[in-house]
Structures are given as structure tokens and as C-alpha cells.
Amino acid sequence: MDLELSPADREFRDGLREVFLGKIPEDVRRRSTLGRTTREDIVTSQRVLNQHGLAVPHWPREWGGRGWTPTQSHLYSAELQRAGIPQPLAFNVSMVGPIIAEFGSAEQKRKFLPATANLDIWWSQGFSEPEAGSDLAGLRTTARRDGDHYVLNGQKTWTTLGQYGDWMFVLARTDPDAPRKQQGLSFLLLDLNTPGVERRPIRLIDGSAEVNEFFFDDVRLPVENLVGEENKGWSYAKFLLGNERNGIAQIGASQRIYADLAAAATRRPTEDGPLAGDPQFRAALHRVKTTLLALEATQLRVTAASENGKASPVSSLLKLEGTQALQELSLLRMRAAGSDGMLLDTEAPLPSGEAAAVSAAQYLNLRKLSIFGGSNEIQRGVIAKTILGL
Amino acid sequence: MNLEFTDDQRLLFETVDQAVGRGYPAGGRAAATGSELGWSDQVWQTLGELGLTGLTVSADHDGAGAGPVEVYTSLAAMGKHAAAEPLLDGVYLPSWLIAELGTAEQAGQLLPQLAAGSTTIAVAHAEPGRPWGLAPATTAAADGSLTGVKSPVRNADQADRFLVTAVDETGRTGVYLVEATAGGITRADGRAADWGHTSQVEFAGTPAARLGDGAADAALRMAFSRARVAITAEAIGLMEAGLAMTVEYLKTRKQFGVPLATFQALVHRAVDVYSRVELARSMALWATAVIEAHDNGGAVDLPGTADDAFVFVADVATAVAEEIVQLHGGIGMTYESDVAHHAARLIAITESFGGVSSARRRAIASEALLVAPSALLGNATSAAP
Ligand SMILES: Cc1cc2nc3c(=O)[nH]c(=O)nc-3n(C[C@H](O)[C@H](O)[C@H](O)COP(=O)(O)OP(=O)(O)OC[C@H]3O[C@@H](n4cnc5c(N)ncnc54)[C@H](O)[C@@H]3O)c2cc1C
Numbered sequence: 001m002d003l004e005l006s007p008a009d010r011e012f013r014d015g016l017r018e019v020f021l022g023k024i025p026e027d028v029r030r031r032s033t034l035g036r037t038t039r040e041d042i043v044t045s046q047r048v049l050n051q052h053g054l055a056v057p058h059w060p061r062e063w064g065g066r067g068w069t070p071t072q073s074h075l076y077s078a079e080l081q082r083a084g085i086p087q088p089l090a091f092n093v094s095m096v097g098p099i100i101a102e103f104g105s106a107e108q109k110r111k112f113l114p115a116t117a118n119l120d121i122w123w124s125q126g127f128s129e130p131e132a133g134s135d136l137a138g139l140r141t142t143a144r145r146d147g148d149h150y151v152l153n154g155q156k157t158w159t160t161l162g163q164y165g166d167w168m169f170v171l172a173r174t175d176p177d178a179p180r181k182q183q184g185l186s187f188l189l190l191d192l193n194t195p196g197v198e199r200r201p202i203r204l205i206d207g208s209a210e211v212n213e214f215f216f217d218d219v220r221l222p223v224e225n226l227v228g229e230e231n232k233g234w235s236y237a238k239f240l241l242g243n244e245r246n247g248i249a250q251i252g253a254s255q256r257i258y259a260d261l262a263a264a265a266t267r268r269p270t271e272d273g274p275l276a277g278d279p280q281f282r283a284a285l286h287r288v289k290t291t292l293l294a295l296e297a298t299q300l301r302v303t304a305a306s307e308n309g310k311a312s313p314v315s316s317l318l319k320l321e322g323t324q325a326l327q328e329l330s331l332l333r334m335r336a337a338g339s340d341g342m343l344l345d346t347e348a349p350l351p352s353g354e355a356a357a358v359s360a361a362q363y364l365n366l367r368k369l370s371i372f373g374g375s376n377e378i379q380r381g382v383i384a385k386t387i388l389g390l
Numbered sequence: 391m392n393l394e395f396t397d398d399q400r401l402l403f404e405t406v407d408q409a410v411g412r413g414y415p416a417g418g419r420a421a422a423t424g425s426e427l428g429w430s431d432q433v434w435q436t437l438g439e440l441g442l443t444g445l446t447v448s449a450d451h452d453g454a455g456a457g458p459v460e461v462y463t464s465l466a467a468m469g470k471h472a473a474a475e476p477l478l479d480g481v482y483l484p485s486w487l488i489a490e491l492g493t494a495e496q497a498g499q500l501l502p503q504l505a506a507g508s509t510t511i512a513v514a515h516a517e518p519g520r521p522w523g524l525a526p527a528t529t530a531a532a533d534g535s536l537t538g539v540k541s542p543v544r545n546a547d548q549a550d551r552f553l554v555t556a557v558d559e560t561g562r563t564g565v566y567l568v569e570a571t572a573g574g575i576t577r578a579d580g581r582a583a584d585w586g587h588t589s590q591v592e593f594a595g596t597p598a599a600r601l602g603d604g605a606a607d608a609a610l611r612m613a614f615s616r617a618r619v620a621i622t623a624e625a626i627g628l629m630e631a632g633l634a635m636t637v638e639y640l641k642t643r644k645q646f647g648v649p650l651a652t653f654q655a656l657v658h659r660a661v662d663v664y665s666r667v668e669l670a671r672s673m674a675l676w677a678t679a680v681i682e683a684h685d686n687g688g689a690v691d692l693p694g695t696a697d698d699a700f701v702f703v704a705d706v707a708t709a710v711a712e713e714i715v716q717l718h719g720g721i722g723m724t725y726e727s728d729v730a731h732h733a734a735r736l737i738a739i740t741e742s743f744g745g746v747s748s749a750r751r752r753a754i755a756s757e758a759l760l761v762a763p764s765a766l767l768g769n770a771t772s773a774a775p
Contacts, residue, residue, distance in 0.1 A: 001459055001679035002392045003767040004688075259762035266760065282754040289763045290673065290702035296765040297672035301393050317665045380661040381654075388637050388664060390651045 005075075013075050019052045020083035033084040033256065034354055035362045039164050046088045046119040055088050056117045060101050063113045070303040078296075081252025091123040091160075092116045095240045096169045099187065103228035103236055112189070124165030126156040126190070126214060127237065134378050136171075137182045137234065141216065143172035145223070150174070150188060152196075152219040158372075162199055162212035165192050175231050185233035189225040196220070206364040207344050241374060249322025251296050257329050258292065260355055261285070265336055268356075275336055284332055291325045313387050316379040323369035323376065334363040393675045399463050406467035409436045414471035419585070419731040422474045428545055428587035429474040437475060438507030446482045448489065451501035458616070458681040462623040462674065469627025472731050474586055476545045478624070480510030483617050484553050487513065490609040491565055491601040500551075500567075512549035514540035514591055515610070522744035523752070525563050528556040528593065535574075536566055536598045541590035546570075547579050552591065554598065555610065565606045566598035573597065584731070584738035614743050615696035619681055622674040622703040625739050629667045629707060632714040632732040636660060639718055639729075656717060663713050670706040673699050676765050683767060690767065697753040704739065704746035711736040 005013065028041045049055040050064070057076060059065035068076070080087065097116045100108050115121045132139035141154025152172060159165070170188045178184030192199070196219035201209040228236055262285065265276040275281050295318065302314050334341045337356035344361050370376040384390040395403070413433035414422070422430045437443055442464050447453025454460070465478060481504050488500050503509040517527055518541045528538025536556050546552070552568040568575070574596040582588040637660060640651040650656055677699035684692045711733035715722035722729050740746045753759065 001394070001675065001682055003676070003679045003683060003765065005766060005769070255762045255764065262760040262762070276760060279754065282759055283750065286698075286701070286750065286754045286759055287705075289759065290698050291669070293676060293698060293763045293765050294669040294673040294702060296763075297393060297676035298669055300765060301672055301675070304392050304394050314668065317668055321665055321669060377658070380658045383661045383664060384657045388657075388660060390637060390640060390657045390660060 009071055009075065012072055013079060016054070016076060016079045017083070019049070019054060020079060020085055023048050023052065024083070024085050028086065029084040032086045033260070034358050035365065036358070037086045039161075042086045042089060043119050043122075045086045046092075049085075049088060050118045055119075056093050056097060059093075059097055059113075059117070063097075063101055063109065064117050074299060074303045078252035078255075081250055082256050084256055089119060089122065089161075091125050091169075092119060092121070095125060096123045096189075099169070099227060099236050099240055102239070103187075105224075107224065108189075108227065122161075122164045122166045124159050124162040124168040124192070126159060126168040126170040128158045129155060130157050134375055136237070137185070139171060139173065139185070141170070141172045142176065143170075143174050143186060143188060143221075145174070146220075148223055149220040150186075150223060150226070152188075152190065152216040152221060155213065155215050157202070157211075157213040159199075159212045159214055160210055160372075162214060163201060163209070165199075168192055168214070169227075171233050171237055174233075178231065182234045184231050185237070186230050187227040187233040187236045188221060189227060190219065190221050194219050194221060204365065205367065206361040208361070208365065249295060249299065249318040250326055251292065251299055251322060254288075254292055254295075254322070254326050254329055257326070257333065258285075258288065261329065261333050261336060264333075264353065264355060267353075268336060268338075281332075281336065288325060288329055288332065291321070291328075295322055295325060313383075316374075316382045316386075319373065320376050320379045320383075327366050327369055330359070330363040330366045334359040393672070393679060395459065395463065399459050402460060403463040403467050405440060406437075406442065406464050407470060409433070409440060410468060410471045410473045414473055416728060417726065419472040419474060419728070419735070420725060423581070423585035423587070428548060429476065433473060434475050434507065437477065442477060443481050443507035444505030446485045447501045447505040451497060451505060453485075453501065453505040457685060458619070458678045461616075461620050462678045465620055465623040466627040466630075469624035469629075469735075470631045472628060472631070472728070472735050476510050476548075478617060478620055479513065479544045480549065481507070482620060483513050483613060484511035486613040486616055487553055487565055487609060488601065490613065491604070491606055493602055496567065496599075496601060509550045510545065510548060511551045511553055512543050512546045514543045514546070514552050514554045515614075516540065516542060516744075518590065522748050525557050525561075526555045528554065530556040530558045530564060530566060530598065530600070531595070532559055534566065534598050534600060535595045536568065536593040537595055539590065539592045542580075542582060542588040543591050544582070544586060544588050546577060546589035546591050547587050553601070554593065555606070556598075558600075562605050563607055563610070565601045565610065567601060568593070568596055568598045582738050583741075584735040586735075586738065611693055615693040616681060617743050618696040618700040618749065619674070619677045621739055621742050622670070622677065622699055625703050625707045625736060626667070626671050626674050628732050628736050628739075629663075629670065629710045632710060632729060632736070633660070633663050633667055635729050635732070636663065636714045636717050643719075650717075659713060659717065663710050666706045666709060670703045673702045680767075688767065691758060694753070694756055694758050697749040697756075700743075700749045701746055701753055704749070707736040707740055708746075 024045050028045055031037055031041055046055050056064045057066040057068055061067055100112050127136055129139045143150040143152050168190045170190050171185055172188055173184055174186040175184030196217045198215040199212050202211045202213055203209050266274050268275040337359040340350050340356045341359035343357050350357050410433055413430050441454050444453035445456045445460055449455045485504050488497055520527060530536055536554055550570055554566045554568055556566055557563055574594040576592040578590045580588055640656060641649055643650050677695050680690050680695040684690050714729050715733050718729050721727050
């Protein structure tokens with residue numbers, strides 16, 4: 001056993017830190033750690049990363065991938081999150097990019113991959129529907145073939161950052177008569193400026209409007225925007241959702257929030273001195289601390305296992321436990337901020353600092369972690385079936 | 391960077407697993423702890439033949455001089471069968487104290503015997519009603535004789551000798567070697583919550599020999615820290631087996647005409663047991679790797695690591711013990727069921743070597759609490775903005 005990074009890996013990590021801290025503007029990182037990232041921040045940081053070959057390291061090499069070892073990939077996401085950099089847009093880099101690279105036509109690869117890596121195209125994920133959430137295969141949006149086009153009708157919802165979307169990858173029903181509901185679905189690429197597309201924002205529990213719903217009324221998209229084979233969309237979607245789950249544990253982000261929280265607690269007064277001296281607070285902090293250590297050690301074990309070429313089934317566990325830890329930290333941060341933290345939005349300067357002032361909003365917002373990306377109950381189902389055989 | 395076993399270490403696990411498994415069929419722990427000895431003599435012989443009793447003893451003293459990973463693998467395999475042989479409390483822990491504190495003569499006499507498995511030594515530190523972390527109330531007179539009460543002392547009824555902590559006339563804590571047959575010893579035997587043998591031992595002017603002549607505080611802290619990490623491995627083995635029994639039970643036990651595994655509420659609880667155990671395993675392996683780094687000269691906080699790992703694993707062990715009994719229903723409440731013994735042993739582990747409350751107290755008082763944690767050595771100072 002060995003917990004020491006090899007000199008080569010340490011050098012690799014230091015190189016990452018140089019770019020993350022030296023090349024990404026500080027105000028971009030600051031807004032990101034406060035949960036106030038703007039569209040421009042995401043575009044800026046992804047383009048800087050792309051310039052340094054760090055936006056899409058896990059893609060195939062010819063499209064910008066780096067062929068890293070699992071350890072290097074682990075260091076990459078951990079350091080990125082720790083540095084408080086907006087994540088490269090997941091819809092682009094973890095979802096549609098790898099799908100196009102794997103299953104797309106040569107023409108689609110040329111047209112979309114470089115633009116997707118550089119965030120010249122902002123992608124949105126059009127999977128969920130009002131009647132198809134956890135049971136995604138029950139979706140009803142149809143794509144009827146009409147000559148050189150598919151005609152799209154239906155509704156998509158919960159589309160994250162869809163307000164900025166240029167294109168959407170849509171899962172739609174191309175064969176309504178297929179015997180099983182998982183069959184007869186296709187994976188389509190839709191230009192969101194096509195006539196017949198309507199988008200509406202949905203306001204969330206924290207007052208933000210990061211998700212949207214989309215309505216399709218006889219939207220015509222060319223058949224060349226079909227990815228892979230018609231009616232094989234479900235298998236591509238599953239491939240994609242597997243990618244989505246990786247990194248959703250966000251251990252690096254938790255480590256950063258932990259550091260911020262501990263620092264804030266040394267400044268925050270209570271009746272009996274700084275909060276950092278309060279035994280109850282310290283006990284709660286210790287519970288999170290040990291969980292984060294256990295999670296990182298688990299992540300390292302998973303990394304090591306995949307280094308031997310075996311995929312580990314433990315990634316569902318990382319999603320489950322990692323999101324719970326992050327949610328618990330957000331609760332602790334809100335409690336630590338007290339009434340200052342109850343402000344969803346304020347112009348008033350607060351002695352407890354900006355992070356305290358957004359802690360309730362962040363707490364509320366992060367409830368989403370256990371719902372999306374395959375809800376935590378769905379992950380339990382996966383573990384029960386694939387690992388425990390129940 | 392790697393938290394996996396080598397092939398040799400994996401082989402060690404399998405060997406111990408098979409050997410102990412043969413001696414522990416269903417009902418094994420109940421039979422072993424119910425015997426005069428308190429464990430299985432046949433399994434003890436086998437452990438000796440396999441060299442496990444010599445694992446922590448250096449080659450100079452006829453041992454294997456193995457590291458913390460071998461300790462982990464052997465104890466995880468013992469835990470899997472809820473085996474009661476006193477490898478940790480009767481051999482490993484005393485061997486660490488003797489190697490650290492003892493004179494060359496003491497080490498030369500005692501370590502080869504421990505390594506051969508021909509003797510066990512009970513470490514007597516806890517005192518009734520007294521916090522673990524305080525200096526003992528037991529005193530050592532100028533002539534070395536001891537007076538005081540120690541309890542609980544595990545497997546004291548079979549030990550040939552005791553290592554007793556006591557404070558001398560100058561206020562220094564020392565560790566004293568006492569022959570079990572020495573005068574002035576009164577023993578009251580009983581059972582622990584896990585049915586392991588345990589005693590209250592009273593010393594009244596009992597002749598004793600001090601281990602070495604330096605202060606013992608640092609050596610005690612290190613040895614107990616090692617023991618806390620070692621016992622997390624046993625807990626992992628127990629939890630892994632407890633989970634497997636529970637999963638099997640859910641598949642086979644029928645109620646309302648269907649297997650229990652049909653009920654999602656139960657399945658999800660089993661999954662939570664699995665995921666907590668998996669995290670606990672990572673924590674135990676991580677702490678083991680930190681000890682290994684320490685033994686290789688790394689600048690690591692061994693006691694702090696041991697407290698963090700012990701607290702985490704003990705909390706998980708408590709939850710798992712409760713869940714595996716609950717999911718077995720009434721049968722899990724019976725002395726006859728193995729799952730009950732696994733659960734009881736897990737609970738006993740949470741109170742070992744000072745227990746989870748005192749470990750948590752130290753951990754939350756530590757300055758290290760306010761530093762963002764990282765399992766990677768030297769990575770804690772982060773790139774945070
Ligand atoms: C903030 C946010 C952003 C999102 N972004 C996107 C996006 O960009 N694109 C996109 O396509 N989708 C997106 N989603 C949708 C997300 O994937 C779904 O919300 C999710 O799949 C759950 O579906 P649902 O909301 O319909 O809940 P339901 O499926 O109705 O579930 C309700 C509750 O029942 C539980 N449940 C459901 N089925 C089972 C079962 N079999 N066993 C046990 N419990 C069960 C769930 O866990 C949940 O707790 C987003 C969601 C949120 C909240």
C-alpha cells in the first residue's frame with residue numbers, strides 16, 4: 001500500500017495547479033465557489049482549459065483526449081474542484097461529446113467535436129419529461145420520419161442551463177410500436193433555433209432559474225442529425241448516464257467547502273467564543289471529515305481497480321455517499337452562518353462574508369444532488385441488483 | 391498511490407480465512423467462548439503453525455517481522471468468522487509494548503514465546519470507573535510491587551502474564567510485567583458483551599518488573615493507536631460476513647408468500663449497510679497504509695489517524711450491528727444465530743482500547759480538525775484560492 005504520489009504524478013498535479021490557479025481568472029473562481037457562476041465564467045474557464053488541453057482529457061486522443069492514467073484523471077477532477085473552477089460543461093464534455101466520438105458519423109465528429117470541446121456550442125440535455133423521470137424509458141416525445149427530416153413533437157423538462165443552450169441532444173421515440181419501451185428510441189441532435197421550439201424557465205427552490213422546459217411543435221430536424229442507428233438510442237443514453245455518474249461524488253469540491261467552513265468558523269462569534277471552539281460543531285465537522293477521508297480512499301481504490309483494467313461497480317456508491325456528504329456540508333455551512341445565511345440575496349455587506357450570505361441558497365440548491373444523475377434511490381437499486389444480487 | 395493488497399497479502403488472507411473457517415463452523419463463536427479456554431485450541435495451534443502469532447515479532451526474536459498490512463489481513467480474516475483467539479490482545483499488543491519498552495533481556499525472553507504462540511499476555515490498562523486517557527490509579531512502590539484494580543482485562547483467565555500500567559512514586563507511568571501466579575492477585579472472571587472472557591484483576595503488593603526504565607506514555611499511545619487500527623480490520627471482516635448472511639437471509643426467508651428481498655424498503659437498508667461497510671473498509675485500509683508510511687519513516691500523525699479511523703469504523707459497526715439483527719427479525723435475537731454473535735462482537739469492538747467516545751473526544755479536540763482532509767499524504771495543503 002502506498003499513499004504517496006509518485007514524483008511523476010506530483011509533477012503532473014503541480015502542472016494542473018499552475019493552469020487552474022494561474023490561468024483561470026480569480027473572480028471567475030470566486031463566483032464559482034459562491035455558487036454565482038455566470039454563463040461567461042463557464043465559457044471563459046472552459047476555453048482556457050481547452051487551450052491547455054485540459055477541457056476534454058478523457059475523449060479519444062484524436063479529438064483532444066490525453067490518454068491519462070486513472071490516477072491522473074482522479075487528480076484532474078479533484079484539483080479542478082478544489083481550485084473552485086467552474087466544471088467544464090458536463091453536457092458537452094461528459095455526455096454528448098463522448099457519444100458523438102464513439103457512435104457519431106465522421107461528418108458529425110468534424111462538425112461538432114472541436115466546437116463542443118471549446119464551448120462554441122452550448123449543449124443541453126433533453127432526456128427527462130414530465131411523465132418520464134426515474135423511469136426515463138417511458139418518455140413520449142416522438143420523432144416521426146418525414147423524408148429527409150424527423151418531425152419532433154412533445155415536451156422536455158428539467159433542462160439544466162437550457163436558457164443558454166445552442167443545441168440539444170434529445171432522446172425521442174422513433175418507433176411507437178416497439179415491443180419494449182426501451183426499444184424504438186433514437187438519439188437526435190437539435191438546433192434550438194429551429195422553428196417550433198419554445199423554451200420556458202422553471203424557478204427553483206432557491207429562487208434561481210437554472211432549469212427550463214422545452215416544447216416541440218412540429219419541429220423539423222434533418223436525418224443527418226441522428227446519432228448512430230435509429231431506434232438504438234437507449235444504449236447510447238445508458239453509456240452517457242454511466243459517464244454522468246463518474247465524478248458526481250465531487251470529493252474535491254467537498255474538501256474546498258470544508259476548508260472554507262473551518263476558516264469561517266474561526267471567525268464566527270458565538271456566545272462562548274468562536275464557533276470553531278464549539279464541541280457540537282466540532283463533532284459534526286469530524287463526522288464529515290472522516291466521511292471525506294473514507295470517500296477519497298474509496299475513490300483511490302476504485303481508481304486502482306480500474307488501473308488493472310476492471311471497471312468497478314462501486315461508482316454508484318460514490319454517487320450515493322458523495323452527494324450525501326456534500327449535502328451534509330451544505331447544511332453545516334448554513335447552520336454555521338446562522339441568520340446571516342438566511343439571506344437569499346442581499347446588497348448589504350455582511351461581517352460573516354459572502355459565503356455565509358449564500359449558504360441557505362446553496363443548501364436548498366444542493367438538494368438536487370440526490371435527485372438528478374439517477375436519484376439516490378435508483379443508485380440503491382443498482383447496487384442491490386449488480387453488487388448484492390438482491 | 392495504491393490501497394490494494396499485494397499477491398502475498400491476499401494469499402495470507404485466504405490462508406487464514408480457510409484455516410479459521412474450518413475451526414469455526416456455524417455456532418463456532420458460541421462454542422469457543424463457552425469453552426473453558428474461551429477460544430478454540432485447535433484454531434490457536436493452526437494460527438501458530440501458520441506463523442500468525444509471530445507476525446508482529448521481529449525476525450531477531452523468531453517472528454515474521456511483518457507490517458501493518460499483514461496485521462490487517464490476518465485480523466480481517468479472523469473477523470469474518472467472529473473467531474475468538476486472542477491474536478490482537480494476547481500477542482500483537484503486548485509484543486508492541488515489549489519491543490518498544492522492554493530491555494534486551496525482557497525482549498529476548500518474552501518475544502520468542504509470544505511468536506511461538508506458547509504464551510499469551512494480557513494487557514491490563516483500563517480501570518473501573520476511570521477514564522482511559524488518565525494516568526492509572528494503580529501504583530508501583532519503590533520495590534516495583536503493584537497495588538490497584540484493573541478491569542476489564544480480556545482473556546486474563548488464560549494469560550500467563552500481565553502487562554500492567556501503573557504510576558511510580560515519582561509520578562511516571564510505567565508498564566510492569568507480572569506473572570499470573572504471583573502473590574497478591576485476586577481475579578474475578580466474567581464475560582464481555584461479545585461473550586469473550588474478561589476479568590477484573592486486583593493487585594495487592596504484587597511483585598512486578600518494570601519494562602525498561604524510561605517513561606511509557608509515548609509507547610503506550612503508539613501501541614494503543616496501532617491496536618485501534620488493527621481492530622478496525624477485525625470489524626471489517628465481521629461486517630462483511632454479517633452483510634453476506636443478511637443478504638442471504640433476505641433472499642431465502644419468505645413472508646407473505648414471497649422472499650423478503652421483494653420488499654424494497656429492506657433491500658435499500660441492506661444497500662446502506664453495504665455502502666457504509668465499503669466506506670469503513672476504505673477507512674481501515676487508509677489508516678493501515680498511514681501506519682505503514684509511519685513505519686517507513688514518513689512524517690504522519692499516527693495517533694490522530696487511528697482515532698479518525700476508529701471513530702468512523704466504530705460508528706459504522708454500531709449501525710451495521712443493529713441493522714443485521716433487525717433484518718433477521720426474531721432469529722437475529724437468538725444466542726444460537728451467528729449473526730447475533732457478529733453483532734455483539736462489533737459492539738464490543740466499539741468499546742475497545744478506550745472506546746469510541748474517548749477517541750472522538752481526542753479527535754474533535756485536535757487542531758487537525760480544522761484542516762481540509764485528504765487521504766493522500768502531503769496533499770492536504772490544497773490549491774484553494
Ligand atoms: C436541478 C435538476 C436538474 C436537472 N437537469 C436535467 C437535465 O439537464 N436534463 C434532463 O434530461 N434531466 C434533468 N433533470 C431531471 C432528473 O434526471 C430527474 O429529476 C430525475 O431522473 C428524477 O425524476 P423525477 O424528477 O421525475 O422524479 P421521480 O422519478 O418521479 O421520483 C420521485 C421520487 O421517487 C423516487 N423513486 C422513483 N422511482 C423509484 C423506484 N423505482 N424505487 C424507489 N424510489 C423511486 C425517486 O428517487 C424520487 O425520490 C434534472 C433534475 C433536477 C432536479
